[in-house]
Amino acid sequence: MSFIVPEERKVAQGVVIPSPVGENTDMITSNWRSQRPYMKDLDKCDMCRNCYIFCPDGCWTVDEENEVVIWNAKYCKGCLVCVTECTEKALDVADELDFEDGVVRLEKSF
Amino acid sequence: MAHVREVTIWARGVTQDKEGRDVSQIIAQGADREGKFTQAFDDYEDLPDRVGVPVRKYSRVSDEEIVMRYDYENENPEAVIVMDESIVKGIDILRHMTQKGILVVNTRRPAADILKFIPNKDLLDKIVCVDANEIAAGATTVDFSGSEGGIDATTLGAGISAPLVGAAIKATGMVELDNILSVVVNKDALQRGYDEAVIAPVN
Numbered sequence: 001m002s003f004i005v006p007e008e009r010k011v012a013q014g015v016v017i018p019s020p021v022g023e024n025t026d027m028i029t030s031n032w033r034s035q036r037p038y039m040k041d042l043d044k045c046d047m048c049r050n051c052y053i054f055c056p057d058g059c060w061t062v063d064e065e066n067e068v069v070i071w072n073a074k075y076c077k078g079c080l081v082c083v084t085e086c087t088e089k090a091l092d093v094a095d096e097l098d099f100e101d102g103v104v105r106l107e108k109s110f
Numbered sequence: 111m112a113h114v115r116e117v118t119i120w121a122r123g124v125t126q127d128k129e130g131r132d133v134s135q136i137i138a139q140g141a142d143r144e145g146k147f148t149q150a151f152d153d154y155e156d157l158p159d160r161v162g163v164p165v166r167k168y169s170r171v172s173d174e175e176i177v178m179r180y181d182y183e184n185e186n187p188e189a190v191i192v193m194d195e196s197i198v199k200g201i202d203i204l205r206h207m208t209q210k211g212i213l214v215v216n217t218r219r220p221a222a223d224i225l226k227f228i229p230n231k232d233l234l235d236k237i238v239c240v241d242a243n244e245i246a247a248g249a250t251t252v253d254f255s256g257s258e259g260g261i262d263a264t265t266l267g268a269g270i271s272a273p274l275v276g277a278a279i280k281a282t283g284m285v286e287l288d289n290i291l292s293v294v295v296n297k298d299a300l301q302r303g304y305d306e307a308v309i310a311p312v313n
Contacts, residue, residue, distance in 0.1 A: 032161075032200075034196040035196075077161075077162055097219065097227070104200070105199075106201055109164045
């Protein structure tokens with residue numbers, strides 16, 4: 001018995017697949033959130049990276065060169081754990097409708 | 111075939127699931143007391159829900175037997191109720207609306223602030239804004255049993271669902287206020303939602 005596997009679906013022996021780098025456009029979850037975190041006071045931020053470490057969805061990335069953390073609006077579900085863990089209270093909570101953009105309109109809920 | 115009046119409810123998954131289900135149940139049970147044929151059920155496609163996911167609940171009210179009772183989505187809602195204002199930003203809440211309909215939003219903002227997030231607002235006849243979070247003190251009952259179309263045995267309308275139903279029936283006139291009052295637990299919140307709802311024409 002043999003199976004025909006399409007070329008693009010083939011994986012290496014032992015099912016070793018490359019770890020996903022970048023974004024999964026099939027799993028955009030921005031319309032799950034009703035509130036969002038935002039950088040209220042950049043001067044207070046001491047780059048402790050707690051937001052980057054605690055975010056369950058990897059929505060915070062660290063820009064080492066400019067010494068800032070960058071928020072990914074497309075995938076943040078608004079759990080606000082980053083605001084809770086922010087030691088210097090540089091992050092704060094805001095209502096989603098206070099902002100014009102940031103939410104990707106989807107056909108289906110998820 | 112008699113005209114079936116349909117209401118679609120949008121709520122946030124898990125946190126507002128029970129309250130959203132309450133809205134559909136209250137409308138159906140209130141109309142049931144007037145001898146109408148009714149239905150209230152969750153959207154199968156949206157389940158199982160997760161925290162914050164936009165989920166749909168449906169109500170149907172008809173003077174005659176509902177022929178399309180096994181259709182699991184509302185095909186022509188005349189009213190849409192949004193339990194959380196931020197849902198309007200991320201998804202087409204007015205889907206399948208063909209006639210000039212009514213949008214009821216739980217918000218403390220003016221109608222214009224909500225309408226700018228709705229690209230297909232031409233479908234609307236009027237928008238109703240009610241601050242249900244303030245009226246019901248933000249109370250949301252949580253119940254993980256799930257109903258899947260069954261009758262909810264626990265209390266109906268203890269939280270934000272009561273003022274939202276009040277606002278919805280004021281705008282649509284689908285059910286008499288007295289019949290709704292006999293179903294709901296928090297009658298005061300329902301009355302306040304009915305009184306304080308701001309109805310604004312669109313266009």
